[in-house]
Amino acid sequence: MRARPWWKTVVGVILTAIMLFPVYWMINVSLTPARNMRKNPPNLIPIDATLAGYRRVLEQQMPFLGTSLVIGIGTVLLTLVLAAPAAYSLAKLRPRGGSALSFVLLIAQMIPAIIMAMGFYAIYLNLGLLNSVPGLILADSTIAVPFGVLIFTAFMSGIPEELIQAAKIDGASVWRTFISIVLPVSRNSIVTVSLFAFLWSWSDFIFATTLDGGGDFQPITLGIYRYIGNNNQEWNAIMATAVVASIPAAVLLVVAQRYVAAGVTAGAVKD
Amino acid sequence: MTAQLSVPARRIRRRGTWTAWAFIAPVVIYLLVFYAYPLARNVELSVRAYTVRSFIDGTAPFVGFANYRAVFANPTFGPALLNTGLFVGVSILFQFTIGLALAVFFVRHFPLSGTLRALFLVPWLLPLLVSGSAWSWMLNSDSGIVNSFLEAAGIGQINWLTSPQWSLIAVLIANIWIGIPFNLVILYSGLEGIPLDVYEAASIDGANGWQKFLRITLPLLRPVSAITVLLGLVYTLKVFDLIWIMTRGGPADSSTTFAIWAYRLGFGSLLPDFSPAAAVGNLLILVALIFGLIYIRTQSRLDPA
Numbered sequence: 001m002r003a004r005p006w007w008k009t010v011v012g013v014i015l016t017a018i019m020l021f022p023v024y025w026m027i028n029v030s031l032t033p034a035r036n037m038r039k040n041p042p043n044l045i046p047i048d049a050t051l052a053g054y055r056r057v058l059e060q061q062m063p064f065l066g067t068s069l070v071i072g073i074g075t076v077l078l079t080l081v082l083a084a085p086a087a088y089s090l091a092k093l094r095p096r097g098g099s100a101l102s103f104v105l106l107i108a109q110m111i112p113a114i115i116m117a118m119g120f121y122a123i124y125l126n127l128g129l130l131n132s133v134p135g136l137i138l139a140d141s142t143i144a145v146p147f148g149v150l151i152f153t154a155f156m157s158g159i160p161e162e163l164i165q166a167a168k169i170d171g172a173s174v175w176r177t178f179i180s181i182v183l184p185v186s187r188n189s190i191v192t193v194s195l196f197a198f199l200w201s202w203s204d205f206i207f208a209t210t211l212d213g214g215g216d217f218q219p220i221t222l223g224i225y226r227y228i229g230n231n232n233q234e235w236n237a238i239m240a241t242a243v244v245a246s247i248p249a250a251v252l253l254v255v256a257q258r259y260v261a262a263g264v265t266a267g268a269v270k271d
Numbered sequence: 272m273t274a275q276l277s278v279p280a281r282r283i284r285r286r287g288t289w290t291a292w293a294f295i296a297p298v299v300i301y302l303l304v305f306y307a308y309p310l311a312r313n314v315e316l317s318v319r320a321y322t323v324r325s326f327i328d329g330t331a332p333f334v335g336f337a338n339y340r341a342v343f344a345n346p347t348f349g350p351a352l353l354n355t356g357l358f359v360g361v362s363i364l365f366q367f368t369i370g371l372a373l374a375v376f377f378v379r380h381f382p383l384s385g386t387l388r389a390l391f392l393v394p395w396l397l398p399l400l401v402s403g404s405a406w407s408w409m410l411n412s413d414s415g416i417v418n419s420f421l422e423a424a425g426i427g428q429i430n431w432l433t434s435p436q437w438s439l440i441a442v443l444i445a446n447i448w449i450g451i452p453f454n455l456v457i458l459y460s461g462l463e464g465i466p467l468d469v470y471e472a473a474s475i476d477g478a479n480g481w482q483k484f485l486r487i488t489l490p491l492l493r494p495v496s497a498i499t500v501l502l503g504l505v506y507t508l509k510v511f512d513l514i515w516i517m518t519r520g521g522p523a524d525s526s527t528t529f530a531i532w533a534y535r536l537g538f539g540s541l542l543p544d545f546s547p548a549a550a551v552g553n554l555l556i557l558v559a560l561i562f563g564l565i566y567i568r569t570q571s572r573l574d575p576a
Contacts, residue, residue: 008381015373016387022448023393025416026405041419086298093291101295103567108306110563112509114530115552118537118545119309122316142305149298174290203398205512210538221400225516228404235408242401249396257389260396 023246030054030239037235053240061241064223067133068202071219072248074137075201076194079144083193084186087152088178092164102153105146116142117210124211131215139207144197155189156182192259195252202248220245310556316549331546338550345547347524347532354439355528358446358514359507363500365447370454370499375488377455378462388459395452403516406445407432410517435525438518442526445513453506454499461495462488494569501566508559529555 029037030053031046090098120139121130129135159182167177183190205221212218224245227238252260317338325331342348377388394402409415410431418428431441465488473483489496511530514520520527520535527535529551537548 005379005381008376008379009383012376012381012384012387015376016390019391019448019451020393022402022405022409023397025409026401029408038414040414041423042414042416082298082301085294089291089294093288093294095288095291095295098291098295101299104302106567107560107563108302110505110559111306111310112511112530112552112555112559114509114511114534115313115556116306116309118316118533118549118552119311119313121537122312122545123309138305145298145301174294178294199396203400205398205400205516206534210534213538221398224400224404228407228516238404239408242404245401246397249393249398253389253392253396257392260392 026239026242026246030236030243032236034234034236037233050236053234053236053238054244056234056237057240057244060237061220061223061244064218064220065244067217068219068221068245070217071133071136071140072198072202074133075140075144076197078137078141079148079193079197080190082141082145083148084152084183084190085178087149087156088182090149090153091156092159092161092182093174102150105149108142108146109150113143113204113206117206120207121210129211131212133215133217136204136207136212136219137201139211140201140204141197143200143204144193147196148193151193152186152189155186159185188259191256195256195259199248199252202245313549313552316545317547317553319546321545321549322543334546338546339554342547342550342554347527350524351527351529351532351551354524354526355508355530357439358443358510358526358528359504361443362446362450362507363503365443366450366454366503367458367496367500369447369451371458371492371496373451373455374458374462375484377459388455391455392452394449397449399449399510399512400516402445402449403513406441406448406513407517410441410444432518433522435522438522438526442514442517445517446507446510449513450503450507454503457499457502458492458495461492461499464495465491497569498566501562501569504562505559505566508555508562529558 028044028046031049031051032043033048033050033052036043036048086101089095090102116139120135124130124135129138163181163185164177167181172180202219203221204219205225208219208222209225212222220241224238224241227234227241318333318335319325319331320334320338321331373391377384409417412418412428412430412433415431417431421427421429429437431437469487469491470483473487478486509530510528511534514526514528514531515534518526520531533548533551533555536544536551
């Protein structure tokens with residue numbers, strides 16, 4: 001083998017720095033005092049950094065962050081409860097018509113959310129679900145449920161048949177097998193699906209703005225959106241909110257990097 | 272296996288089918304209520320003349336394809352079609368090329384390569400609204416960092432978000448940035464699947480790096496490339512948040528795509544036009560489904576199991 005290519009590390013660091021520049025800039029602007037905001041050229045590093053933007057976040061954005069957290073957790077639970085049993089059935093019990101269902105799920109993933117939003121709006125208006133947290137959880141889950149079933153199915157197909165047979169011989173019912181054998185073994189895919197379900201509902205803007213535009217409890221994406229609409233000048237507060245809204249993504253990447261990459265590829269290459 | 276099933280075994284299997292469907296039933300009901308019904312409602316909206324009043328008093332006359340005809344005749348239709356095509360085409364071209372170059376760069380491990388590759392995922396994980404606002408400020412005419420670089424380079428100011436000839440390019444730049452990680456991750460996993468000894472054999476035969484890329488990497492990566500591009504098409508057609516936050520489709524429709532147009536008709540004003548909005552939405556679904564079906568076909572041919 002050749003010597004370890006250190007030059008590639010140098011190039012790699014430079015490329016990563018270019019790629020992440022917008023993220024760095026977001027953080028830099030979030031720390032910039034208002035008087036320097038229009039400075040030309042802008043300070044490339046936060047020289048006299050201020051936490052004023054973050055103070056504004058604490059004062060004004062906490063209810064939005066809380067709502068997003070509740071909606072995110074609700075979406076994860078709903079997605080898991082619906083997707084995991086269905087996937088177990090598709091992967092291991094293999095009923096007739098199962099492959100048709102997989103096909104429908106694959107198609108469902110491709111429907112643009114803006115169109116779903118219009119249909120939901122018409123229905124929610126009649127049901128009185130507009131501007132409500134449960135309504136938003138239901139709508140957000142439509143992004144994650146098809147993905148969840150497909151990921152779980154791909155994973156559970158790999159569970160050895162002997163394991164399930166052994167449980168059956170011991171007298172366990174199908175449900176019992178699912179709860180005490182299949183679910184614990186599927187921990188990795190549960191983590192992957194939960195992460196993505198949470199992240200998607202946390203990031204959702206389309207459903208929030210169409211179905212929750214006038215609600216008392218609004219998610220953080222609407223918090224940022226209103227900020228931009230209302231006070232065009234306070235970009236440090238806007239960017240500070242953006243930084244705080246990015247925390248789940250950052251945590252995800254640090255804690256569960258391999259699950260993230262696995263989720264991206266599994267959604268695309270496997271079915 | 273099936274040939275060995277005796278009669279009682281088949282009966283057990285039938286009871287097994289009931290259990291199997293019991294596990295699936297919640298998702299099926301869910302799909303009917305939260306996918307099929309909203310979509311059907313959308314089709315219904317598009318063939319009737321709905322207004323906000325209609326939702327309350329329930330009157331909306333059936334108008335057939337009149338909404339679709341109105342959409343085709345609308346002066347926004349041409350620009351929206353062109354912008355959607357450009358947005359999707361140019362995004363994918365750049366995302367794919369840059370993603371592939373990076374995947375080739377990262378596939379031979381070097382110190383820190385794993386960490387750096389993980390960091391590349393960040394743009395894809397950020398909420399679109401966050402990326403959209405960050406780019407809005409970076410591309411701001413007077414105080415944006417991009418223009419201050421351009422001025423330092425002697426190019427001068429560009430009104431990225433407020434001039435009709437630049438707004439589509441501005442949202443394209445941001446969208447390409449967001450899409451690179453997705454292309455990188457999938458193409459990287461495709462590259463990992465190409466066996467190393469093929470490259471070694473080529474080296475022995477005296478092939479240089481570029482020849483190896485053209486004769487080995489590209490052909491062997493074709494199936495994965497097809498999937499990446501098709502999924503990219505489906506995802507890019509959906510893009511709404513980013514354009515809305517950066518330009519709202521403006522100025523004067525110059526960055527309006529079908530997704531933006533549908534939203535603006537349905538929710539953009541105090542007097543929503545649900546019926547034409549639904550018509551635009553259904554056209555968008557149609558295009559997405561065509562690419563989606565090609566994707567599924569490619570996928571199943573690739574891996575027949």
